Amino acid sequence: MLKKDLVVHSTLANQVYQHLKKRIINQELKPGTRLIVSHIAAELGTSLTPVREALTSLTKDGLVEMIPHKGACVAKPTRKNFEDLFVVRKVLEGLSVRLAASRLTPADIQTLDELIDRGDSILSAGEAESWIEMDMKLHGFIAQKSGNELLIEILSGIQDRIHIFRLLTVGWPDGVKRASQEHQAIVSALRRGDVEGAEKLMMEHIENTLRVGLENEE
Structure with missing residues (x-):
C-alpha cells in the first residue's frame, strides 16, 4: 500500500x-x-x-x-469499573491540585471563582448537562495548572470514562449542590495557600462523587 x-x-x-x-x-x-x-x-x-x-x-x-x-x-460499566476508576482518579487529582497550588496566580484563582459562579447559575437554571461541562472545565483547569505533562496526559486519558460516570449517575440537584460546595471549599483552600488542605478536600470530593453517584445508580 x-x-x-x-x-x-x-x-x-x-x-x-x-x-x-x-x-x-x-x-x-x-x-x-x-x-x-x-x-x-x-x-x-x-x-x-x-x-x-x-x-x-x-x-x-x-x-x-x-x-x-x-x-x-x-461497554456497560459495572460498579467495580467505577470503583477502580475513582481509586485512580482520587490519587491523580489529589496530586494535581497539590502541584497546581504553588503555580496558581491571582488571575487563575479568579478563573476558578468564575467557573464556580457559572456552575451556580447553571444549577439555578436546572441545566444538568451544562453543569457537567463546567465541572469538567474546572477539574481540567486545575490539572493543566499542575504543570506536569505526564499527569495531564494520564488524566486526559480517563476523562471519557469519568464523563460517562457523570452522565449515568449525576445526582440532580442535591448531588450537584454538594459538589459545588466542595468546589468552593477547594478553591478557598487554594486561595489561602493551604496546599495540604486543598489536596485533602479534593480527594474527599472525588470519594463523595463516587459514593453519591453509586447511590443514584441503585
Missing part, C-alpha cells in the same frame, strides 16, 4: 473512531448497544476495515467491549 493510501486509511479509521466515541459519550449509543461493523460502515459510507480499527481503539479506551457470540457492544 502506498504511503498516501496509508494516511487516508488512518484518517478514515480516526474519523470513525471520533464519530462513535462522541455518540457513546453523549449517550446516543446506550450501554449494551450492539455495534455491527457492516451497519456502521454502510451508515458512514466506508469500508469494513476502518470500522474494525475504530472499534479496537474504543475497546482499548474502555468504551466498547467484545462479547463472545455477540460482537462489539457499547
